[in-house]
Amino acid sequence: SAPSATKVTSRNTTVVSDTPGTAVLSEEKLHIIDQPWTRDNWHQHFNWLNVGVLTLPPLLGLYGLLYVPIHMKTALWAVIYYFMTGLGITAGYHRLWAHRSYSASFPLRLFLAAVGGGAVEGSIRWWSRDHRAHHRFTDTEKDPYSVRKGLLYSHLGWMLLKQNPKKIGRTDISDLNADPIVVWQHKNYIKTLFVMGFIFPTVVAGFCWGDWKGGFFYAAICRLVFVHHATFCVNSLAHWLGDQPFDDRHSPRDHVVTALVTLGEGYHNFHHTFPSDYRNAIRWWQYDPTKWVIWTCKVLGLASDLKQFNENAIQQGLVMQAQKKLDQRRSVLDWGIPIETLPIMSYDDFEEQSKAGKKLVLVAGVVHDVSEFVNQHPGGIALIRSGIGKDMTSAFNGGVYDHSNAAHNLLATMRVAVVRGGMEVEIWKQSMREAEMRERKTV
Amino acid sequence: SAPSATKVTSRNTTVVSDTPGTAVLSEEKLHIIDQPWTRDNWHQHFNWLNVGVLTLPPLLGLYGLLYVPIHMKTALWAVIYYFMTGLGITAGYHRLWAHRSYSASFPLRLFLAAVGGGAVEGSIRWWSRDHRAHHRFTDTEKDPYSVRKGLLYSHLGWMLLKQNPKKIGRTDISDLNADPIVVWQHKNYIKTLFVMGFIFPTVVAGFCWGDWKGGFFYAAICRLVFVHHATFCVNSLAHWLGDQPFDDRHSPRDHVVTALVTLGEGYHNFHHTFPSDYRNAIRWWQYDPTKWVIWTCKVLGLASDLKQFNENAIQQGLVMQAQKKLDQRRSVLDWGIPIETLPIMSYDDFEEQSKAGKKLVLVAGVVHDVSEFVNQHPGGIALIRSGIGKDMTSAFNGGVYDHSNAAHNLLATMRVAVVRGGMEVEIWKQSMREAEMRERKTV
Ligand code: HEM
Ligand code: HEM
Ligand SMILES: [Fe+2]
Ligand SMILES: [Fe+2]
Ligand SMILES: [Fe+2]
Ligand SMILES: [Fe+2]
Numbered sequence: 001s002a003p004s005a006t007k008v009t010s011r012n013t014t015v016v017s018d019t020p021g022t023a024v025l026s027e028e029k030l031h032i033i034d035q036p037w038t039r040d041n042w043h044q045h046f047n048w049l050n051v052g053v054l055t056l057p058p059l060l061g062l063y064g065l066l067y068v069p070i071h072m073k074t075a076l077w078a079v080i081y082y083f084m085t086g087l088g089i090t091a092g093y094h095r096l097w098a099h100r101s102y103s104a105s106f107p108l109r110l111f112l113a114a115v116g117g118g119a120v121e122g123s124i125r126w127w128s129r130d131h132r133a134h135h136r137f138t139d140t141e142k143d144p145y146s147v148r149k150g151l152l153y154s155h156l157g158w159m160l161l162k163q164n165p166k167k168i169g170r171t172d173i174s175d176l177n178a179d180p181i182v183v184w185q186h187k188n189y190i191k192t193l194f195v196m197g198f199i200f201p202t203v204v205a206g207f208c209w210g211d212w213k214g215g216f217f218y219a220a221i222c223r224l225v226f227v228h229h230a231t232f233c234v235n236s237l238a239h240w241l242g243d244q245p246f247d248d249r250h251s252p253r254d255h256v257v258t259a260l261v262t263l264g265e266g267y268h269n270f271h272h273t274f275p276s277d278y279r280n281a282i283r284w285w286q287y288d289p290t291k292w293v294i295w296t297c298k299v300l301g302l303a304s305d306l307k308q309f310n311e312n313a314i315q316q317g318l319v320m321q322a323q324k325k326l327d328q329r330r331s332v333l334d335w336g337i338p339i340e341t342l343p344i345m346s347y348d349d350f351e352e353q354s355k356a357g358k359k360l361v362l363v364a365g366v367v368h369d370v371s372e373f374v375n376q377h378p379g380g381i382a383l384i385r386s387g388i389g390k391d392m393t394s395a396f397n398g399g400v401y402d403h404s405n406a407a408h409n410l411l412a413t414m415r416v417a418v419v420r421g422g423m424e425v426e427i428w429k430q431s432m433r434e435a436e437m438r439e440r441k442t443v
Numbered sequence: 444s445a446p447s448a449t450k451v452t453s454r455n456t457t458v459v460s461d462t463p464g465t466a467v468l469s470e471e472k473l474h475i476i477d478q479p480w481t482r483d484n485w486h487q488h489f490n491w492l493n494v495g496v497l498t499l500p501p502l503l504g505l506y507g508l509l510y511v512p513i514h515m516k517t518a519l520w521a522v523i524y525y526f527m528t529g530l531g532i533t534a535g536y537h538r539l540w541a542h543r544s545y546s547a548s549f550p551l552r553l554f555l556a557a558v559g560g561g562a563v564e565g566s567i568r569w570w571s572r573d574h575r576a577h578h579r580f581t582d583t584e585k586d587p588y589s590v591r592k593g594l595l596y597s598h599l600g601w602m603l604l605k606q607n608p609k610k611i612g613r614t615d616i617s618d619l620n621a622d623p624i625v626v627w628q629h630k631n632y633i634k635t636l637f638v639m640g641f642i643f644p645t646v647v648a649g650f651c652w653g654d655w656k657g658g659f660f661y662a663a664i665c666r667l668v669f670v671h672h673a674t675f676c677v678n679s680l681a682h683w684l685g686d687q688p689f690d691d692r693h694s695p696r697d698h699v700v701t702a703l704v705t706l707g708e709g710y711h712n713f714h715h716t717f718p719s720d721y722r723n724a725i726r727w728w729q730y731d732p733t734k735w736v737i738w739t740c741k742v743l744g745l746a747s748d749l750k751q752f753n754e755n756a757i758q759q760g761l762v763m764q765a766q767k768k769l770d771q772r773r774s775v776l777d778w779g780i781p782i783e784t785l786p787i788m789s790y791d792d793f794e795e796q797s798k799a800g801k802k803l804v805l806v807a808g809v810v811h812d813v814s815e816f817v818n819q820h821p822g823g824i825a826l827i828r829s830g831i832g833k834d835m836t837s838a839f840n841g842g843v844y845d846h847s848n849a850a851h852n853l854l855a856t857m858r859v860a861v862v863r864g865g866m867e868v869e870i871w872k873q874s875m876r877e878a879e880m881r882e883r884k885t886v
Binding site (some may be wrong): 073099126136171172174175233246247273274275276306309312313314316317318319320321322323324329330333334335376377378379381383401404405406409410413 | 480542574579615617618654689690698717718719731750752755756758759760761762763764765766769772773776777778819820821822823824826844847848849852853
């Protein structure tokens with residue numbers, strides 16, 4: 001096979017020439033994922049280790065379901081081990097190590113590193129590094145499981161296909177390198193995987209009630225398939241199904257179904273906004289067993305420093321997102337001709353045109369043509385007719401009836417002009433006239 | 444009994460003296476409802492005609508339920524007549540005459556005036572006048588059935604107790620006086636009431652299938668009690684239970700339960716905002732049989748000119764009310780010290796204090812004390828620490844990470860000062876220094 005598959009060179013560092021003569025040269029330097037799929041190189045596009053890990057268990061599990069009898073105790077143990085290894089990922093890999101949303105004592109860290117390893121999803125160090133990149137570069141090229149590349153890609157494809165490691169966003173994992181358990185698990189990952197993923201669940205069922213075969217096929221294999229797809233849903237379903245009450249700039253969403261599937265990781269819009277909060281669900285009635293387990297560990301003295309954003313910050317997030325949605329709704333509506341763009345009319349003109357038969361009403365300095373509306377006025381024809389040719393500002397605003405917002409909005413759609421002055425101008429004119437008269441008398 | 448009961452004089456027109464000597468005189472001029480309840484005058488506080496109309500049917504109905512057998516046909520007829528007389532009120536009295544939300548042909552008007560009379564709730568003219576006052580003066584002293592006086596008062600009390608007619612708000616009913624059917628029904632109201640309320644439902648059951656007794660007790664009496672309390676719910680329940688999506692300045696509310704009870708009049712918050720709309724429910728899946736009947740009459744050519752506010756105006760109402768609620772939610776939250784009230788600091792001061800150990804970060808011209816937050820930063824300790832003593836405006840706003848609204852809000856709570864200038868001041872200073880150097884050289 002071509003050496004280009006092993007030479008990991010990102011496009012960013014390679015100057016790709018557009019000249020046909022140099023095309024072959026540049027292609028050789030391209031990372032495999034940047035090369036087109038051909039009959040010769042298609043197999044190089046796959047990460048065959050991952051393909052094996054993700055396709056063999058379902059096949060083995062299917063064989064088990066068909067040919068291996070299920071014993072009650074083994075079934076129960078499989079479910080328990082499902083929760084244990086699932087929590088290894090959610091409470092351990094995710095909320096503890098990737099987000100440091102709480103601190104765990106040595107025994108709890110040891111336990112989570114072990115059962116998390118049994119979920120066969122890579123080492124803590126590798127998983128958390130990718131996950132931090134996923135948060136920091138959500139939905140971009142640097143997001144290792146960006147849902148923008150498709151729902152199936154974010155669920156499985158990103159593991160089945162090779163990725164250009166240089167393209168994945170860089171993140172700081174110095175804290176992980178400082179945790180001896182993380183470092184040990186990373187170095188001994190293959191051992192951990194086999195022991196916790198396959199041997200331990202089999203041995204428990206075999207040793208304790210003699211069901212070696214059931215232990216292997218159900219507690220190890222079938223359990224693993226379920227844990228895989230459940231936790232993968234956080235990357236796919238949680239970025240695809242549900243509401244966005246905190247932020248809609250990116251794909252994360254909140255949905256109870258995702259929460260049910262993922263041991264509580266379904267309130268993912270909240271989680272991406274407040275990633276260091278040890279909770280994903282913030283209301284007591286929402287399903288977040290991972291949170292309940294962490295909280296219980298705190299009560300037992302195994303966990304401490306549970307981080308929690310204050311309610312004020314959370315409410316601010318909700319209010320700002322609601323405001324954004326409201327502004328979008330507002331912007332598609334007709335709010336009438338802006339006052340600045342209306343023609344200007346003198347008050348005398350307004351009076352004259354009204355006398356001449358036009359149905360004009362003056363409210364707050366703006367002339368409105370109500371001819372279409374007179375017969376529909378909910379307050380009766382007589383009242384609105386009595387306002388024609390007059391300044392009805394106070395009558396409209398409570399003097400006769402304190403109209404609703406709806407009425408104000410309706411009024412705005414009837415704007416035709418702005419007057420140079422309203423009643424106050426008339427009063428001023430009159431007092432000028434009177435002053436003139438007085439002056440004439442005195443002179 | 445005292446003559447004061449018949450002398451209808453409102454408090455507004457009587458100067459009540461506070462001097463004890465004249466107290467008796469003024470009390471004599473007071474309307475009965477403004478007098479205190481005493482052992483002598485308690486019976487004058489009641490409208491005995493209404494008390495009879497509202498208490499005898501329930502008692503008679505109870506007697507019927509206990510002693511008169513129910514026949515299938517009569518039961519069905521009672522339900523049908525319930526709907527007919529209920530619609531007389533909702534489609535006739537209310538939406539046609541009180542609100543003129545559509546036009547009806549002579550035969551339809553005749554029918555609605557007849558079955559509406561059978562609901563025994565007063566004449567169209569009286570009912571509509573009160574109802575218009577209820578809309579125009581909702582929740583005030585001038586509202587004849589203001590819920591502010593209690594739920595029971597708005598349901599029944601306003602009819603059982605005497606009201607001062609001068610206190611009820613005045614409304615224009617010239618259009619009703621111009622409708623011959625309305626005028627005829629008002630003049631012949633007692634006749635209408637007996638014929639349509641009691642005789643007609645009894646005669647139908649008696650004549651057609653011989654159940655005179657059942658016709659009286661079920662189709663007339665029991666049916667009447669149900670129609671009464673169902674329609675009264677529009678004045679009580681609809682001002683008490685549910686949401687206020689259009690306007691919360693007054694009591695009207697939307698609720699599906701009220702709609703189910705009142706033949707669709709339960710979307711009362713909408714109705715008070717858009718009273719001239721022939722609909723109360725604006726979505727097809729909401730329960731508003733009165734609307735369906737009016738629409739069917741239009742199809743049959745019996746009704747026309749069905750008034751409907753445009754969707755734009757309705758959406759505007761929803762948006763403005765949602766904005767109001769959001770503003771209320773926003774106003775109770777802490778949005779940080781307003782920038783105008785922060786002390787001013789020089790950039791050099793900011794740098795010096797940071798070097799001296801304070802954990803200050805400059806973002807958008809504002810100095811933030813992040814000491815409490817460094818260890819909790821979701822993006823890691825290293826990154827935020829790297830910003831201490833520096834202007835991190837672009838790093839914070841996307842240069843390194845495009846922080847969420849939540850992060851911006853959190854930042855606002857850490858404000859301590861405003862700097863006289865940021866990086867741009869430093870660059871300006873530097874270029875001044877360089878210019879000075881050059882000048883020195885050239886001089
Ligand atoms: C000039 C344009 C006008 C418009 C667009 C308008 C619009 C409306 C609307 C939409 C309502 C229904 C209730 C509400 O939404 O508040 C209403 C009710 C009313 N209007 Fe107007 N109006 C106008 C002018 C007037 C004037 C000039 C008067 C009085 C001089 C008046 C008196 C009333 C009264 C008394 C009601 C209460 C009706 C009831 O609820 O029974 N309106 N108007
Ligand atoms: C100065 C006060 C700061 C506050 C209050 C703050 C707050 C936050 C918050 C709340 C988040 C969670 C995600 C979000 O809500 O957007 C976050 C994430 C992040 N912050 Fe900051 N930050 C600050 C400073 C900085 C600085 C100076 C840098 C970089 C130089 C930085 C880099 C990051 C990064 C890279 C993340 C992404 C973490 C992830 O999602 O994995 N922050 N910050
Ligand atoms: Fe995510
Ligand atoms: Fe996360
Ligand atoms: Fe009402
Ligand atoms: Fe009404």
